[in-house]
Amino acid sequence: MASPDVLPGAVLPEVGTPTALAGAMADQHSDIPPRISVKHLRKEFDAKPSPLVALDDFSLDIAEGEFICVLGPSGCGKSTALRIIAGLEKCTAGQLTISAPREASRPSSAMVFQEHSLFPWLTVMQNVTYGLEMRGIAKKERVAAAEPFLKMVGLAKFRDHYPHQLSGGMKQRVSLARAFVIRPDILLMDEPFAALDAQNKLILQEELLRLWEADRKTIVFITHAIDEALALSDRIVIMTASPGRIKEVIPVTFARPRHVAELRADPKFGELYLAIWRVLEDEVRAARARTE
Numbered sequence: 001m002a003s004p005d006v007l008p009g010a011v012l013p014e015v016g017t018p019t020a021l022a023g024a025m026a027d028q029h030s031d032i033p034p035r036i037s038v039k040h041l042r043k044e045f046d047a048k049p050s051p052l053v054a055l056d057d058f059s060l061d062i063a064e065g066e067f068i069c070v071l072g073p074s075g076c077g078k079s080t081a082l083r084i085i086a087g088l089e090k091c092t093a094g095q096l097t098i099s100a101p102r103e104a105s106r107p108s109s110a111m112v113f114q115e116h117s118l119f120p121w122l123t124v125m126q127n128v129t130y131g132l133e134m135r136g137i138a139k140k141e142r143v144a145a146a147e148p149f150l151k152m153v154g155l156a157k158f159r160d161h162y163p164h165q166l167s168g169g170m171k172q173r174v175s176l177a178r179a180f181v182i183r184p185d186i187l188l189m190d191e192p193f194a195a196l197d198a199q200n201k202l203i204l205q206e207e208l209l210r211l212w213e214a215d216r217k218t219i220v221f222i223t224h225a226i227d228e229a230l231a232l233s234d235r236i237v238i239m240t241a242s243p244g245r246i247k248e249v250i251p252v253t254f255a256r257p258r259h260v261a262e263l264r265a266d267p268k269f270g271e272l273y274l275a276i277w278r279v280l281e282d283e284v285r286a287a288r289a290r291t292e
């Protein structure tokens with residue numbers, strides 16, 4: 001496997017079985033237990049005439065401080081996998097292990113959902129500081145902690161607005177600030193930038209990278225955008241069409257710190273984009289065929 005500071009070539013790493021690739025990655029960190037370990041996850045939902053298998057034999061080890069992006073066709077079980085990791089959903093079979101956080105005082109994980117999930121009766125500032133309030137932090141400190149993050153998402157002037165006074169993209173940016181402000185050790189993000197306009201998306205991708213570079217949280221980030229996965233992650237997990245399995249895990253070894261806009265101009269970026277699309281395309285077509 002290429003070392004992390006070497007740019008990848010045009011071709012994908014040799015296609016092995018997903019378990020072989022996941023195993024190779026685990027070997028790299030063999031002295032450190034993975035921060036998140038999922039083994040043989042299966043998730044069935046009740047459905048008639050037979051249960052719907054959303055995930056099947058989904059196994060992945062994620063190292064402390066790793067930035068993982070998950071790509072897969074719509075309906076393949078990405079959100080389900082993330083919700084299981086977040087403890088919001090139980091798996092039907094399999095095993096999830098999350099090792100202890102680096103700093104015991106930090107909350108272990110925060111989730112940013114695909115759709116904004118703000119409290120409509122709270123202002124922007126109250127929404128962003130809600131998690132801190134739950135942890136008993138005084139108002140003055142909460143506000144001081146939230147201000148830089150509100151600024152980062154470009155909403156400092158909207159602190160006293162209510163969610164219904166904001167656009168969809170603005171609401172999503174409030175959700176991001178709310179997740180960042182509690183400084184979780186693991187950040188689980190479900191297509192967090194999908195609703196944003198292209199310019200705000202670029203700015204927030206850059207901000208996310210700067211935040212991550214500063215304190216290397218473990219991030220699991222679901223996206224449907226190959227370019228986003230390439231710009232952000234250390235490894236891209238490509239899932240099969242439903243039931244979701246891991247089809248391939250691709251290391252992304254562009255040097256860091258990365259600059260999202262500049263990276264797109266790198267010819268290797270285009271080559272890798274195409275190679276990933278070739279892996280993904282069959283699954284997207286299979287998923288479409290199933291719903292047509």
Ligand code: ADP
Binds near residue numbers: 074
């Ligand atoms: P993705 O996030 O990849 O688009 P999901 O994880 O949301 O996919 O869904 C995977 C499959 O499981 C889909 O077929 C979806 O309809 C189904 N599903 C998800 N949540 C539920 C639920 N609570 N009850 C029944 N089926 C569900």
Ligand code: MG
Binds near residue numbers: 080114
């Ligand atoms: Mg989803």
